[in-house]
Amino acid sequence: MNRPLRTLFTALLLTALSFTALIETEPSVGIVRDEGIYMAASRRYGAWGAGVRRGEIPIDDRSQRDRAFRVNAEHPALMKLAAGLSAELLTPTPPDRASPAAESAASSSRLRESTTYRIPAMAVASLGVGLLYLIGVQLTSSIAALLAACGFLLLPRVFFHAHLHCFDVPVAVWILGVAACWTRAGTSRIAGGCVGIVLGLAVATKHNALFMLPLLLSHEALTWGVRWYNTGRRPPWRALLSMRVCSAVLLTPLVLLATWPWLWADTSTRLFEYLQFHSDHAYYNMEFLGANYNEPPMPISYPVVMTLATVPWTLLSLACAGAWFAIRDDLAEVGAATSPAGPPSRPSWEDFLAPTKHPAAPSCTGVGIVALAVFPLLLIALPSVPIFGGTKHWLTAYPFLLLLASVGFHQLATRALGGVSTPRRVTALLVCVVCFLSPGALSTASSHPFETAQYNGVVGGAQGGARLGLNRGYWGHAIDGLLDSGGEARPLYLHDIHPLAARQYRRDGRWPATRRSAALGESQEALIFYEKHMTVDEIRIWNAYGTTRPAAVLTVEDVPVTGIYRRLPARRVAP
Amino acid sequence: MVLVAIVCVSLAETVMTSSRYGGELTTAHWVRVNEALRADAALVVGTSWLAPEARMRLDAAATPEASGRPDLRGVTSFDVLLHHREGPSAASRWRPSLSPDSRPRRVSLERAGPLLVEHWRVERPERIVDTLVHPHALQVKVNRDVERSCRGDPRSGYTCPGLRGAATAVKQQYAEVDFEARRCLSMPLPSAASLSLFRANFERGDRIVGHLGFEDFNARLRNDGPVTMTIQVEGETVARSTFTNADGWAGFEFSTTPGVGALSVSLHANAPGQWGSPPERYERGATRRVCLELRSMREGDPA
Numbered sequence: 028m029n030r031p032l033r034t035l036f037t038a039l040l041l042t043a044l045s046f047t048a049l050i051e052t053e054p055s056v057g058i059v060r061d062e063g064i065y066m067a068a069s070r071r072y073g074a075w076g077a078g079v080r081r082g083e084i085p086i087d088d089r090s091q092r093d094r095a096f097r098v099n100a101e102h103p104a105l106m107k108l109a110a111g112l113s114a115e116l117l118t119p120t121p122p123d124r125a126s127p128a129a130e131s132a133a134s135s136s137r138l139r140e141s142t143t144y145r146i147p148a149m150a151v152a153s154l155g156v157g158l159l160y161l162i163g164v165q166l167t168s169s170i171a172a173l174l175a176a177c178g179f180l181l182l183p184r185v186f187f188h189a190h191l192h193c194f195d196v197p198v199a200v201w202i203l204g205v206a207a208c209w210t211r212a213g214t215s216r217i218a219g220g221c222v223g224i225v226l227g228l229a230v231a232t233k234h235n236a237l238f239m240l241p242l243l244l245s246h247e248a249l250t251w252g253v254r255w256y257n258t259g260r261r262p263p264w265r266a267l268l269s270m271r272v273c274s275a276v277l278l279t280p281l282v283l284l285a286t287w288p289w290l291w292a293d294t295s296t297r298l299f300e301y302l303q304f305h306s307d308h309a310y311y312n313m314e315f316l317g318a319n320y321n322e323p324p325m326p327i328s329y330p331v332v333m334t335l336a337t338v339p340w341t342l343l344s345l346a347c348a349g350a351w352f353a354i355r356d357d358l359a360e361v362g363a364a365t366s367p368a369g370p371p372s373r374p375s376w377e378d379f380l381a382p383t384k385h386p387a388a389p390s391c392t393g394v395g396i397v398a399l400a401v402f403p404l405l406l407i408a409l410p411s412v413p414i415f416g417g418t419k420h421w422l423t424a425y426p427f428l429l430l431l432a433s434v435g436f437h438q439l440a441t442r443a444l445g446g447v448s449t450p451r452r453v454t455a456l457l458v459c460v461v462c463f464l465s466p467g468a469l470s471t472a473s474s475h476p477f478e479t480a481q482y483n484g485v486v487g488g489a490q491g492g493a494r495l496g497l498n499r500g501y502w503g504h505a506i507d508g509l510l511d512s513g514g515e516a517r518p519l520y521l522h523d524i525h526p527l528a529a530r531q532y533r534r535d536g537r538w539p540a541t542r543r544s545a546a547l548g549e550s551q552e553a554l555i556f557y558e559k560h561m562t563v564d565e566i567r568i569w570n571a572y573g574t575t576r577p578a579a580v581l582t583v584e585d586v587p588v589t590g591i592y593r594r595l596p597a598r599r600v601a602p
Numbered sequence: 603m604v605l606v607a608i609v610c611v612s613l614a615e616t617v618m619t620s621s622r623y624g625g626e627l628t629t630a631h632w633v634r635v636n637e638a639l640r641a642d643a644a645l646v647v648g649t650s651w652l653a654p655e656a657r658m659r660l661d662a663a664a665t666p667e668a669s670g671r672p673d674l675r676g677v678t679s680f681d682v683l684l685h686h687r688e689g690p691s692a693a694s695r696w697r698p699s700l701s702p703d704s705r706p707r708r709v710s711l712e713r714a715g716p717l718l719v720e721h722w723r724v725e726r727p728e729r730i731v732d733t734l735v736h737p738h739a740l741q742v743k744v745n746r747d748v749e750r751s752c753r754g755d756p757r758s759g760y761t762c763p764g765l766r767g768a769a770t771a772v773k774q775q776y777a778e779v780d781f782e783a784r785r786c787l788s789m790p791l792p793s794a795a796s797l798s799l800f801r802a803n804f805e806r807g808d809r810i811v812g813h814l815g816f817e818d819f820n821a822r823l824r825n826d827g828p829v830t831m832t833i834q835v836e837g838e839t840v841a842r843s844t845f846t847n848a849d850g851w852a853g854f855e856f857s858t859t860p861g862v863g864a865l866s867v868s869l870h871a872n873a874p875g876q877w878g879s880p881p882e883r884y885e886r887g888a889t890r891r892v893c894l895e896l897r898s899m900r901e902g903d904p905a
Binding site for chain 1: 603604605606607608609611612613614615616617618619620622623624625626627649650651652654655657658664666669685687688716775776777778781782783817818
């Protein structure tokens with residue numbers, strides 16, 4: 028097998044293994060608040076899609092289309108549509124999936140309905156692992172690329188979020204795809220054409236991707252600027268309009284429109300509403316170093332400290348080394364070109380199709396990767412940015428952080444093991460990869476399925492995070508093992524579980540249909556998710572139930588994440 | 603060299619991560635803690651994240667006193683439950699919870715796996731003489747232009763004329779103040795109204811100590827108007843203080859002459875309404891809820 032084929036085969040194998048790992052570990056992952064809404068929306072979108080496919084719903088029937096896509100119109104539709112179609116395909120239920128009759132059908136199918144909603148996101152996450160390997164091989168070596176690919180999925184927060192029918196890991200993967208196409212587009216016209224399509228998919232997944240366009244344009248300007256410096260001839264402005272730029276500018280909105288039927292009518296108004304929703308986003312509560320924040324500004328150190336506390340320092344050290352090597356290599360390209368040929372007064376077709384093919388044109392790949400690893404953290408650190416939540420909002424940085432780690436590893440290993448024979452070098456490199464992956468893998472295994480409470484070994488794991496006053500959870504999902512045990516289904520106070528998530532538990536058959544949710548005063552059992560600002564809710568339970576003693580507590584490395592209380596009989600209520 | 607250093611970092615991280623893998627606490631550890639606790643000592647959970655499981659496993663941690671203790675005043679000895687990674691606690695940690703004259707001294711320390719139980723004794727402790735909340739003797743009145751008596755008792759709650767609904771009851775219960783649980787007399791305080799708490803035969807020591815705090819994190823988000831507390835002993839005003847929701851669990855203390863007599867505490871909401879964020883989101887008729895505990899103390903001579 029030749030090398031490119033072997034690389035492709037390894038990438039596919041990694042993708043398949045990742046998907047298997049995700050699907051095997053998925054059943055214990057609770058349904059997070061947002062998923063409850065996304066799954067309800069997916070049900071509508073999927074039903075519409077299936078209706079169109081069967082010819083029952085005309086695709087141009089605006090009222091039916093709007094009825095389906097009005098649900099959760101504050102997020103683009105791509106992943107929800109994919110999830111809906113996945114559920115339609117994998118769990119056959121009566122035609123109207125939203126009907127009560129479908130509830131029992133959904134719960135009796137072999138595959139949980141929620142799993143079928145999650146499958147597209149898990150597939151995209153797995154593709155991201157394979158893609159990281161392919162890019163890593165291009166930048167470094169096959170062994171160093173393994174570090175990038177496996178290291179990404181084994182980060183506790185990434186592993187958790189990769190299971191969810193949410194947008195954070197998918198958008199990180201699409202952005203990685205955009206970066207890959209963009210870099211490749213420097214010398215390949217096909218990749219140039221793909222930039223806009225992949226960027227469109229990214230924007231159609233989550234609004235984070237909107238920031239990619241200015242970043243890509245800045246990168247294009249940088250490459251032309253260096254080329255100008257190298258040759259001494261100023262390129263014309265229109266040289267910036269390379270194929271990859273045109274593709275990004277023209278195709279991205281088309282892909283967004285094509286995948287989001289909500290925008291097929293009143294496009295500008297609805298687009299404006301979408302952008303406004305995210306710029307005026309509600310503030311969430313977030314505990315950071317013992318303080319509860321519910322209004323911006325968060326401390327600007329927040330994303331940096333959280334990254335230092337959640338990503339293994341081994342990988343961060345390697346990423347720092349990789350950033351150093353990447354920037355150094357890019358700087359070496361500045362002024363290094365000896366070709367007298369500067370930019371033409373009119374850009375040639377070659378410059379349009381493959382702008383970095385010119386001998387005086389640098390790729391600036393290293394700077395690009397560093398920028399994409401740092402930008403998401405800087406963005407969240409801005410004092411004016413709403414408090415969206417935790418680390419999931421800068422997961423888009425992590426693929427690039429891992430690529431830098433593999434670059435650092437490759438460069439350091441090349442220097443350290445240059446004179447060593449090939450078999451020994453390969454063995455030593457593999458041992459290093461295992462060492463570097465161990466902290467993340469152990470953290471993930473120790474905390475699954477409650478990785479949002481996990482912190483790295485340097486901080487002291489989940490206990491260290493709790494001691495430092497760092498957030499343990501924010502999505503009301505950590506209930507695995509607390510309610511699944513059957514028995515008598517008493518009216519349950521859901522606390523932070525979204526009612527739609529509760530409905531999905533019932534549809535899945537994870538909860539008995541008789542377990543109804545109730546207000547605290549009418550409930551017999553009450554959940555409490557331990558977060559600083561939720562203390563008030565636990566105290567309300569104490570007062571309502573007449574006890575401060577939980578019936579059971581779920582823990583991660585002994586740190587409580589969720590408790591359940593049972594109401595005492597009235598005669599035993601404490602004074 | 604750099605690669606070797608990073609390999610060492612990874613090995614260290616692996617060791618640190620695996621040392622906590624899956625948690626260390628077992629039922630046997632909690633049984634040993636239970637055995638180590640002294641029956642006559644108050645229990646303080648010094649490692650806050652241990653509290654939910656401690657309440658589940660230990661009778662002593664689930665009592666109203668342990669769950670909502672205002673401070674350590676009046677306590678002659680206490681046990682502290684800690685996780686060993688937090689290490690033994692220092693006396694300076696407990697001194698602010700005691701009277702300035704009292705001195706906490708660690709007597710011994712027992713280990714139960716990853717848990718530590720510290721046994722502390724208080725030198726020159728205070729004694730609680732009386733508390734404001736009394737099952738039968740506490741009278742509550744509300745004043746909104748006209749003063750009217752509220753009916754009930756602290757356990758089941760007082761119902762006040764003009765204040766309707768379960769959320770408006772004056773009641774001894776747990777309240778969240780500054781993200782901590784406090785057991786106190788919890789009461790609504792409508793705008794432009796006063797609440798008076800009266801004890802005809804309150805036994806005084808040589809000081810009265812207490813705390814007042816605004817309840818509910820959400821209410822504090824909205825920034826309530828301040829509350830003025832006036833305390834009268836035998837009809838004479840002995841203390842007046844204004845509290846805001848930024849004060850947290852605010853303590854107060856003043857000297858008294860020992861004896862038995864009338865005690866009245868009145869609380870008045872100075873500024874009506876609540877200010878939201880942004881400040882122009884003002885709610886005129888909003889009610890804030892405050893949490894009050896008050897004890898008379900005497901130095902020395904523990905019972």
